[in-house]
Amino acid sequence: MADPQLLSNVRALVGRQYGRVYAWDEVNAPMIRQWCEIMGVENPLYTDPAFALGTPHEGLIAPPAMLQVWTMEGFHANHYPPGSTDENPYEVLKLFEQYGYNSVVAVNSELSFTRPLRLGEKLYYTTRLDAVGDEKTTALGTGFFVTLVMSHFVEKAGGDEPVGELLFRVFKFRPANAQPAAPAPAASAAPAKAKRPQPGISDDTRFFWEGCAQGQLLIQRCTACATLRHPPAPVCIQCHSFDWDTVQASGRASLYSFVVMHYPEVAPFDHPNPIGLIELEEGVRLIAGLVGIEREQLQIGQRLQVEFQTFDDALTLPLFRPVGE
């Protein structure tokens, strides 16, 4: 079974778009001639201007299969033209490597074309991490099919024009004869683990988070008119007094509304992720994660009790768990 943390980190990346990678050169005759020579392509449509003029294309076009050629890095690895993104569309593969899926094999490279390319056109492409399949075991080993789609465009004054796509799929796997999940992967994975976002904390709200760290759910109270308020604020909404103290909530509450978050899957959260709009018995509401709750227990009015959980050794959050009547 794949590590849930790995799956969560990977899923968070699916759908991500990576920035542009530009071509070094415009579509040009010398490159086409060399490519045709090396590949053994003898179609004069690509190399003979006079012949090409008499075809429906009315001029030279580049061999469609060269689509990927124009935007390659060149002789030196990772040497891309200025302006190209420095994002790595293969970052997802590094996540797998942290969990021991160290081997890779390319399984699909599918080109599709919108139209032929002509001399003088300048290309770029953007990459989308299109899909990561469920864990599968093949004769090679156990791993994941990872699909990237590179969309190629021609730069145009009136608006860039899509010209074709490359679907590139790899199988990222742990070889069948390798030792499963050595202790090392977990350790090396630790630094990459996403953390929960830290709240901004101000002088108006610090008491709440300090209370959480001590296992107390504190509500702000106006000392002039005794009105309770959440979220905390520097002044009473009823009487505009700046004087306040806090009361400790019982933690007994009911579910006022809720959602179940499915997409996008963002690390480090588990998905589906149920979130409640919680009404405390003291009368104020707050947003909090729901724990230990089955989908069918998600009913408005469900009785709940607070509990505290510390994340990343740094953040203590109030969470709510269902209780009987």
Added chain:
Amino acid sequence: MTTSSISGRAAIVGLGATEFSKNSGRTELRLALEATLSALKDAGIDPSEVEGFSSYSVDKVPEYEIARLLGCKDVKFFSQVPHGGGAACAPIMHAAMAVATGVAKVVVVYRAMNERSWYRFGTGTYGFASTPIFENVNYGWYMPHGFHTPAAWVGMFAQRYMHTYGATSEDFGRVAVAVRDFAATNPQAFFYGKPITLEEHQASRWICEPLHLLDCCQESDGAVAMVITSAERARDLRQKPVMIKAGSQGITDGQQIMTSFYRDDITGLPEMGVVARELYRQSGLGPEAFQTAVIYDHFTPFVLPQLEEFGFAKRGEAKEFIRAGHHARGGKLPINPHGGQLGEAYIHGMNGVAEAVRQVRGTAVNQVPDVENVLVTAGTGVPTSGLILGAA
């Protein structure tokens, strides 16, 4: 109407837009200029005459750069309205106020974004940090729990609305089906030729329960711009004037941005109620005055309480309005005949204002017959705005 009202004092006289796409292939600045120049040409007004600009605070194209490139010399009014889609109608209102008071004779309103190809809302990852500026502190109540997308914030209201009034996911689906039906016959729409069925809506995957994928609008690149000038000058220009009969923004009790969860009741949109009352007050019109409406549809559930705030249905009864198909093609109040943000494009609501202009001009692709007045609303769940546009 008092003498100080803006009602009928200014008109939209030019409309311009780029195509809508998933990758415009050009800069937002260029999109803004294309739409602006197209709007000025449509109006027959020279760029040098522009004296004012208004957009949204989240538009990343500054008005001074547009002014520089247009060659404007006498710009006396500029505003940027905050709160994302909630601003959608407000720049028109600001322009009308500037024109009505004589501060600026010609105002350009624009919104340009590469929201799909350059950046995306709703990824669940935001740059909120721990510096105690208000926004960081405020989102601190939500982000640590992973409650971090607009769909989720809307879903929290929607769940309570369903519970309170018996509305269902199918009711939300009927909103989506109707606007996708309009989009299917709008060649400018991303979903041109692609209608959906209620079954497809129900079968679409969860984004955030109770919202399915097909309850959520798309993401788009594109720009829309308009030119506003006085009612007097509008009479002499080449396009049929689209009168700004009323405009208002709205904030009320317990207002937050997408998270007004602490009000006594969270099934309404009281800030839209503020807008509704003010629009009706300025214009002297009521819900019976409209032949069509552009109702902000970033997410389907909030269409229902908007219908209630404007008096098209009683509180909690918008579902009956929807079930009767009044909002659909041929209904008594067709909503979003361009296909809405669910079907045409998501240009933060400005493409909806553009549709209202076309409906009043009589040039819309899905033209509603005999349009006198069109209601336009802006983003919901946030400080918002609205307009009444109509024939002179």
